[in-house]
Amino acid sequence: MIPDSLKNSLDGAIPSMIVSVDENDMPNVTIVSQVFYVDENHVAISNQFLSKTIRNLTATKRAAIQLIDPIEIFMWILQVEFIREEKEGSLFDDMNMQLEAIASMTGMQDVFKLKSAFVCRVHSVEKLPKA
Amino acid sequence: MQSDSDSIKQHISENETIIQKLNEQLERRTNEIKIIQSISDEIINSLDPESIFNRSMQLLDEVFGFHHSHILLKKENEDVLYVVACHGYENSGLGAEVKYGEGILGTVARHKKIMRVSGIQSKLRIVKMMTADESKSESKKLPGLPKVDSQMVIPLVVDQRLIGVYSVESEDIGAFKAIDELILKLVGSQIATAIENAMLFKKQERLVEAYRRFVPEELHEMLGKESILDIKRGDQVQGEYTILFSDIRGFTSISEQMTPQQNFDFINEYLGFIVPAIKKNGGFVDKYIGDAIMAIFPNKPADAVRAAREMTKNLAEFNRVIQSRSENFTQIKSGIGIHTGTIMAGIIGADERFEGTVISDAVNIASRLESLTKEMSCAIIASDAVVRTLSAEERGNCSELGDVNVKGKKNSVRIYKLDD
Incomplete structure (x- = not known):
């Protein structure tokens, strides 16, 4: 499902956008610093303090993610479904390490803690033509 | 039919393109692996830490375009890294800690x-x-580019122990x-091993260096052994050698006026002046006994005589230097005894503690001649065995002092006073 050419956009070079909806179809848009590659059918987002997004994903499962290719600067739109939360394991450790490294550069390592990894199945990948 | 064959042709052509692409990819991978292999070979064959640091960073820049890199090593017994090498920066930042x-x-x-x-x-x-x-969000200044946006850092691990990190950034x-x-991962493990080996080698060299100060290399050579590793208890050699004994006169009374620290400082400074003359003239120090020196000259007795004269000269210089520092210092005098004879050198000891030592009557005689210098009020006394081998020039101003008896020796020994 996730093509090789999309992986560059999952390195977190450019922040991504997540659109989720609540039970009443009220949309919410958030910027996240990185959407993580899990395997060819899954990505993960970090649960730190994206309270609204996390709440929406837990309630309605669905979200759309906009990624930007850091070299060619074009967009990808992913339709995803939240399937599970991970609080330990290698995915959690890798994501936690990234967060810890950046936070410690500003002395905020005690504030920025990863609560869990939200693993989402990718339902569709759409590459938008360059503007 | 026509359309079927067209579609087959198209399939074949598509397949060919795919195969060609795969081949290109394979070739690129093979090249990368070859490059990594050659980097690894070059790095792993070096035992100099500096050249491992610099060469690996230079190669990774040339081949993979990693223009800015750092190597940091872990401090011993501390969870702190420090920069030991860097590549591609204006300010080196060497020594910076993280x-x-x-x-x-x-x-x-x-x-x-x-x-x-x-x-x-x-x-x-x-x-x-x-x-x-x-x-609170005050950024700490860490080594690296001020506006770094991409960074890869690999832990340098040997036997699951972190020895440092390797960082590239852009x-x-x-x-x-x-x-x-993947590239950094492959090269990184080679670099880690190379650094560890080089560090161990350096430590080993320091150990050998330290060891040499305790057991002279010349003793290994006398025993026909290449290194200390080959030496075992019971190894011995017998031959004709010259023994030189030197001692400070009345050191006990000088020593009583000094603190232990002053004593050691004094002796070490004294030895620093006196001892180089021994090595310079082809001898080596077998042992120090407090302020006394016992040296062996494996070649000619004349070497020991030359050394003795130079030691006396150096003692005068030592006295001058000390006196210029403290006025109430009374000049020290030393005596030197020299004798040539058959000696046995070998390794003695039990359990954990071995020592190279010399067993011989010649040692007792040289020591006795040294103690006679006080009675005879002269600086250097040599036995007939030494003097009869000297040329007229080597004898210099030499006068016979007569025959003396040495404890445990049947025959008396004829002795000579040598000018200093």
Whole structure:
């Protein structure tokens, strides 16, 4: 499902956008610093303090993610479904390490803690033509 | 039919393109592996830490375009890294320290896992944006590029022990890809092993150096052994050698007026003046007994005589230097005894403690001649065995002092006073 050419956009070079909806179809848009590659059918987002997004994903499962290719600067739109939360394991450790490294550069390592990894199945990948 | 055959042709042509692409990829991979192999070979064959640092960073720059890199090593007994080498920076930042957990370098050290981070600047902005308390988010100055955006850091691990980290960075967005991570991982483990080996070798060299100060190399050579590793208890050799004994007169009374620290400082300074003359003239110190020196000259007795005269001269210089420092210092005098005879050198000891030693009557005689210098009020006394081998020039102003008896010796020994 996730093509090789999309992986560059999952390195977190450019922040991504997540659109989720609540039970009443009220949309919410958030910027996240990185959407993580899990395997060819899954990505993960970090649960730190994206309270609204996390709440929406837990309630309605669905979200759309906009990624930007850091070299060619074009967009990808992913339709995803939240399937599970991970609080330990290698995915959690890798994501936690990234967060810890950046936070410690500003002395905020005690504030920025990863609560869990939200693993989402990718339902569709759409590459938008360059503007 | 026509359309079927067309579609088959198209399929074949598509397949050919795919195969060609795969072949190209394979060739590129093979090249990369070859390059990594040759880097590894070059690095692993070096035992000099500096050249491992510099060469690996230079090669990774030339071949893979990693223009800015750092190597940091872990401090012993401390969770702190320090910069030992860098490549591609205006300011070297050598010696700069990073604690475990600090920034990307410190985080990799703490977790001992490779990390590739992209979009560092935007991530930092997001962190700052989300931090209400701005005062807390004071960035600590860490080694590296000021506007770094992409960084890969690999832990250098040997036997699951972190010895340091290797970092490459760039101000470009998305500079490092998954393939770069793989390359660094492959080369990194080779670099880690090479550094560890080089460090061990350096430590080994220091140990050998330290060891040499305790057991003279010349003793190994006399025993026909190449290194201390080959020496075992019971190894021995017998031959005709010259023994030189030197002692400070009345050192006990001088010593009583000094603190232990002053005693050691005094003796070490004294030996620093006197001892070089021994090596310079082809001898070596077998042992120090307090302020006394016992030296062996494996070649000609004349070597020992030359050394003795030079030692006396050096003692005068020592006296002059000390007196210029403290006025109430009374000049010290020393006596030197020289004798040539058959000696046995070998390794003695039990359990854990071995020592190279010399067993011979010649040692007792040389020691006795040294103690006679006081009675005879002269600086150097040599036995007939020494003097009869000297040329007229080597004898210099030499006068016979008569025959003396030495404890345990049947025959008396004829002795001579040598000018200094």
